[in-house]
Amino acid sequence: MLGLWVGFAAGVPLVGQSLPERSVVRIVNHQQRGDWYSPWNAPAPTEGWGSGFVLEGGLVMTNAHVVSDSRLTYIYLHNDPRPHLARVHAIGHDCDLALLALDDPAVLESIEVLRLGSLPAPRSVVETYGYPQGGKRMSSTRGVVSRIEMQVYAHRSTASHLTIQTDAAINPGNSGGPVVQSGKVVGVAFQGTADLENVGFFIPAPVITHFLTDVNDGEYAGFPSLGVEVTNLENPAARRRAGMTTDQTGVRVAWVDHRGSASGHLRGGDVLLSIAGTPIANDGTVAFGALRLDHRVLVDQHQVGGEVALDVLRDGNALSVSVPLRRPPFGQTLGFAYDRMPRYYIYGGLIFVPLEYQLIAAFGPGAVYQTDLLHELFIRPSLDPSWDKEQAVVLLRRLDHPVNAAMAWHSNMIVERANGRPIRSLDDLIAALEANTQEFQVLEFASHNRFGVLRRAEADAAGPEILARYGIAKDRR
Amino acid sequence: MKATIKAIAVALLLGPATAVGQASDRTKHDDGRHVVELEVTSQAWNESRPWMKLQPTTHGVSAVVIAGPRLLTSAQVVADATLIQAMKHGRATKYLATVEHLEPDLNLAVLRAEDPTFFDDLAPVGLAGPAALADELRSVRWRNRQLEVSSSRLIRAEVKEARFSRISHAFFTVRSDLVGGGWSEPVFAGDVLLGLSIAQDQEQLAQVLPASIIRTYLESLAAGDYRGAPGLFTSWQLNRDRALAAYLGQLGPPRGILIRAAPWSSTADGVLQPRDLLLRLDDHDIDAEGYYEHPHYGRLLFTNIAVEGRRVGETLRAEVLRQGQPLTLELELRPYSPSQQLIPSARVGQAPDFAIFGGLVFRVLDGNYYSIWGSDWVSQAPVELSALWSLEQNAQTADRRRIILLTEVLPDPFNVGYHDLTTQVVQRVNGRAVDSMAELSAAFEHPQDGYHVIDLVLGAEKQQVVLDAAQLPAASQRILAAYQIPLAQRIGE
Numbered sequence: 001m002l003g004l005w006v007g008f009a010a011g012v013p014l015v016g017q018s019l020p021e022r023s024v025v026r027i028v029n030h031q032q033r034g035d036w037y038s039p040w041n042a043p044a045p046t047e048g049w050g051s052g053f054v055l056e057g058g059l060v061m062t063n064a065h066v067v068s069d070s071r072l073t074y075i076y077l078h079n080d081p082r083p084h085l086a087r088v089h090a091i092g093h094d095c096d097l098a099l100l101a102l103d104d105p106a107v108l109e110s111i112e113v114l115r116l117g118s119l120p121a122p123r124s125v126v127e128t129y130g131y132p133q134g135g136k137r138m139s140s141t142r143g144v145v146s147r148i149e150m151q152v153y154a155h156r157s158t159a160s161h162l163t164i165q166t167d168a169a170i171n172p173g174n175s176g177g178p179v180v181q182s183g184k185v186v187g188v189a190f191q192g193t194a195d196l197e198n199v200g201f202f203i204p205a206p207v208i209t210h211f212l213t214d215v216n217d218g219e220y221a222g223f224p225s226l227g228v229e230v231t232n233l234e235n236p237a238a239r240r241r242a243g244m245t246t247d248q249t250g251v252r253v254a255w256v257d258h259r260g261s262a263s264g265h266l267r268g269g270d271v272l273l274s275i276a277g278t279p280i281a282n283d284g285t286v287a288f289g290a291l292r293l294d295h296r297v298l299v300d301q302h303q304v305g306g307e308v309a310l311d312v313l314r315d316g317n318a319l320s321v322s323v324p325l326r327r328p329p330f331g332q333t334l335g336f337a338y339d340r341m342p343r344y345y346i347y348g349g350l351i352f353v354p355l356e357y358q359l360i361a362a363f364g365p366g367a368v369y370q371t372d373l374l375h376e377l378f379i380r381p382s383l384d385p386s387w388d389k390e391q392a393v394v395l396l397r398r399l400d401h402p403v404n405a406a407m408a409w410h411s412n413m414i415v416e417r418a419n420g421r422p423i424r425s426l427d428d429l430i431a432a433l434e435a436n437t438q439e440f441q442v443l444e445f446a447s448h449n450r451f452g453v454l455r456r457a458e459a460d461a462a463g464p465e466i467l468a469r470y471g472i473a474k475d476r477r
Numbered sequence: 478m479k480a481t482i483k484a485i486a487v488a489l490l491l492g493p494a495t496a497v498g499q500a501s502d503r504t505k506h507d508d509g510r511h512v513v514e515l516e517v518t519s520q521a522w523n524e525s526r527p528w529m530k531l532q533p534t535t536h537g538v539s540a541v542v543i544a545g546p547r548l549l550t551s552a553q554v555v556a557d558a559t560l561i562q563a564m565k566h567g568r569a570t571k572y573l574a575t576v577e578h579l580e581p582d583l584n585l586a587v588l589r590a591e592d593p594t595f596f597d598d599l600a601p602v603g604l605a606g607p608a609a610l611a612d613e614l615r616s617v618r619w620r621n622r623q624l625e626v627s628s629s630r631l632i633r634a635e636v637k638e639a640r641f642s643r644i645s646h647a648f649f650t651v652r653s654d655l656v657g658g659g660w661s662e663p664v665f666a667g668d669v670l671l672g673l674s675i676a677q678d679q680e681q682l683a684q685v686l687p688a689s690i691i692r693t694y695l696e697s698l699a700a701g702d703y704r705g706a707p708g709l710f711t712s713w714q715l716n717r718d719r720a721l722a723a724y725l726g727q728l729g730p731p732r733g734i735l736i737r738a739a740p741w742s743s744t745a746d747g748v749l750q751p752r753d754l755l756l757r758l759d760d761h762d763i764d765a766e767g768y769y770e771h772p773h774y775g776r777l778l779f780t781n782i783a784v785e786g787r788r789v790g791e792t793l794r795a796e797v798l799r800q801g802q803p804l805t806l807e808l809e810l811r812p813y814s815p816s817q818q819l820i821p822s823a824r825v826g827q828a829p830d831f832a833i834f835g836g837l838v839f840r841v842l843d844g845n846y847y848s849i850w851g852s853d854w855v856s857q858a859p860v861e862l863s864a865l866w867s868l869e870q871n872a873q874t875a876d877r878r879r880i881i882l883l884t885e886v887l888p889d890p891f892n893v894g895y896h897d898l899t900t901q902v903v904q905r906v907n908g909r910a911v912d913s914m915a916e917l918s919a920a921f922e923h924p925q926d927g928y929h930v931i932d933l934v935l936g937a938e939k940q941q942v943v944l945d946a947a948q949l950p951a952a953s954q955r956i957l958a959a960y961q962i963p964l965a966q967r968i969g970e
Contacts, residue, residue: 231940234894238943241928254940282894368856375864383934406718408735440724447868448712449737449751453721 020180021138023054023114026076026131027062027176031069036362039344039353040472045071051130051177052100054111060100062176063190064093065155067100068338078138090215093338094222096155096190097203097211117184118205120145128168128189130177143168150294154191158335159223159328162297163201170200214303221304224325227260228253230272233282242271243316251284255382259329265321271313275299333357333391343426345476347433348459349399349466354426355392372447376414390425399470403462407452414446508626509566511602512663513548514619515540518560525849527829527840528962533559538660539618540588541670543695546596548574548588551661551675552581553640556826563590565599567622578698581825582642582706582814584675584686585694603669604688614671616655618662627655629664634774636781641823642815644708645780649685658683689785697788704789705812709780710743711736716754716765725754726801731765732756740871743813748806750799757796758782783810819873820866820880830914832966834921835949836887836956841914842880859900878912883933887960891952895942901933914968
């Protein structure tokens with residue numbers, strides 16, 4: 001890195017050379033995120049910075065987190081002080097990748113595009129390019145491929161995908177910049193960790209390729225998932241009891257999400273022997289080129305809408321199944337939310353919202369104390385066979401008014417029934433309250449027989465006044 | 478024991494006059510004959526290594542002399558005692574004392590001295606009666622061979638939950654000059670005991686267990702018919718909301734409280750029902766916030782009615798509004814000890830039960846286990862455990878008495894594949910639902926086709942452990958030896 005900058009400062013001629021930095025752009029994104037605690041609010045926009053690079057087709061690739069919740073996005077070309085308006089062409093929050101298109105595509109015509117490479121080898125040298133810390137001058141760093149593994153992508157935080165760890169410095173602002181080897185892009189810088197020193201992570205080429213293939217049809221579907229929980233079969237007694245021969249390896253299917261791809265194809269207790277013909281080891285890993293990685297990397301190689309072949313041992317009998325792949329169940333609910341404002345419904349001053357991870361995150365450090373909400377979101381769906389909600393609904397809090405001021409329970413309550421009707425979504429709740437013609441609106445909550453009552457006529461009448469008093473334009477989104 | 482304790486009752490009745498409010502002149506009182514110092518060496522169990530104990534600690538605490546003669550102190554200071562030595566009159570001579578009766582639910586303990594001559598120059602204290610609250614109080618303890626008498630003032634009476642149980646009764650809040658109190662120091666009103674200080678905060682506010690609670694306990698104990706501490710133990714909510722009251726068929730201003738649940742085997746189980754409005758209890762009107770007018774202490778939460786002056790087996794008359802209809806019901810008072818909870822809130826003075834099979838360590842989930850995550854365990858413990866506490870702590874039924882945990886796996890080649898398992902709820906062992914350590918142990922005697930199969934459930938991390946049944950005994954012995962564990966199980970229930 002030092003050599004590069006010394007050379008540049010000393011005026012080493014650059015004209016005519018094919019240098020990646022000419023294809024690297026600085027991105028300024030003015031974003032506006034929703035307020036999950038006061039969901040009717042439109043909070044002040046904030047400015048964020050990141051990096052990107054020019055791909056074929058007149059598009060700029062960057063991280064999803066660089067351009068999420070965009071209200072206005074500019075890019076700046078290398079050594080060009082002029083801002084160029086851009087808009088999100090495609091975005092994949094699960095894989096933290098996005099494509100930008102420029103309002104004036106001609107701007108990129110003279111820019112050399114960067115071409116995608118492949119998965120770099122462990123210990124091989126890579127270079128990063130970007131604009132860390134919002135700086136207006138490009139920075140380049142160099143390091144080696146330290147580790148290749150499946151790791152949680154923090155942007156959405158729902159799933160792990162192939163990730164490369166490097167000792168090349170990757171700092172805020174580097175995000176979205178290319179990681180280059182032999183002149184080709186082998187990754188996109190995207191996240192770091194406070195737990196390790198001098199460590200950064202980038203999204204490797206196979207994940208980028210998956211994203212680009214996915215968006216070819218104009219719509220991003222995301223990475224598929226089997227929707228199962230598996231446990232290892234490292235214990236020989238467990239393998240024998242499962243009926244496995246000594247040359248068979250695999251993992252035990254512990255739980256099948258009824259909303260997931262494998263529902264109807266796999267059962268709890270099945271032994272998953274192979275995915276797409278690749279055997280699964282007893283510790284859940286598979287051979288992936290010269291690497292051993294978590295078996296889910298094989299599912300990641302498929303697209304939503306495709307099928308994956310599985311070899312299974314069920315009750316001692318081998319069988320092959322082909323599983324049509326779908327998005328992970330509740331991918332939108334269990335991770336951070338982007339590019340949408342929160343839904344809500346206010347009735348009689350009571351604020352109802354769907355239960356989702358972003359809501360829990362709105363509690364900040366206090367989120368860990370929201371035990372009942374965490375249980376409903378993460379635990380109950382897998383424990384309670386009768387749980388069939390589309391999305392649980394929370395009475396988040398109330399806007400104090402005489403019609404509701406005496407209610408005993410009014411914050412962070414899961415609404416189980418309204419006027420006797422099971423509540424499986426916010427729409428269910430709205431319908432249950434608005435269709436009711438009885439004297440009372442009765443809300444039953446999920447635990448400890450808690451419930452609350454409003455007089456319907458009073459609550460109906462007070463609605464507009466409450467909204468006006470608290471400066472809220474609409475009772476729902 | 479019954480015979481000797483019965484003597485307490487006689488003396489209680491013959492004890493000093495129960496007047497309060499006398500001038501706080503230390504020379505007028507003979508506190509030194511009523512108060513003794515206990516040097517208590519305690520050793521609690523190591524909740525994460527239940528076959529071990531923690532380091533012993535020694536504290537100086539207080540006790541009062543009661544009829545019998547016996548010593549009375551709080552359960553919390555002697556529950557884990559390994560040695561109790563009593564001292565009197567500020568002298569260094571130590572007399573061996575032992576716990577004769579421990580009542581964790583009320584946080585009280587009666588002690589006897591091994592040497593009866595210990596009581597020769599001591600005198601039992603009388604208990605304050607239901608008189609008006611006195612302004613002039615004094616807290617007393619022995620310290621540095623001196624009788625330390627500290628001026629104290631009663632701030633208020635209020636109902637709180639007991640330290641180790643769900644019993645909810647009146648406590649006094651007393652402001653005291655005594656520094657570092659809360660170790661069972663007696664608070665005197667005139668010549669009688671107002672109560673024992675069981676906690677004190679940094680603002681010198683002490684929580685005092687009142688004589689009215691102590692009196693009933695000692696009288697029942699002396700009568701030989703003590704069956705535990707009674708209470709109502711319902712889950713309830715306020716009835717301030719006119720809309721809710723009207724929905725439940727109540728006309729006029731809301732009054733009474735809304736019953737949400739009565740735990741299985743508790744006083745109200747099978748008598749009060751969810752959505753009953755409890756209007757009156759034992760001829761006391763209950764307001765919409767749950768308060769009633771105590772004849773001496775002012776407004777108190779209604780739960781005190783079922784505790785103060787009450788014994789297990791007595792009946793209370795309850796007037797309720799059920800589906801708009803008034804009803805009069807009889808409630809036979811029962812105890813509701815932590816042992817009646819699905820997750821006992823506390824295990825006092827008892828060793829934790831555990832069992833180790835093939836290196837898998839099992840134990841009962843109780844409040845003590847949560848304490849390994851510190852006082853802020855709600856945020857520090859796995860959310861699955863926090864949720865169990867929040868949602869199911871009182872959900873014990875005849876078929877589901879306890880939650881059994883697999884707490885850790887002591888690594889060995891025998892249990893390879895399971896080394897990372899920690900804090901998992903056990904659902905079944907060898908196909909049998911287990912809700913006690915005894916059942917767990919029995920289930921391990923019935924392997925399935927040569928395997929022990931342990932089904933665990935905790936959130937989405939469902940796991941099944943399979944172990945070779947033939948190899949388990951030898952592996953267990955090897956693992957116990959390797960990890961220096963002296964016993965394979967302790968099952969006391």
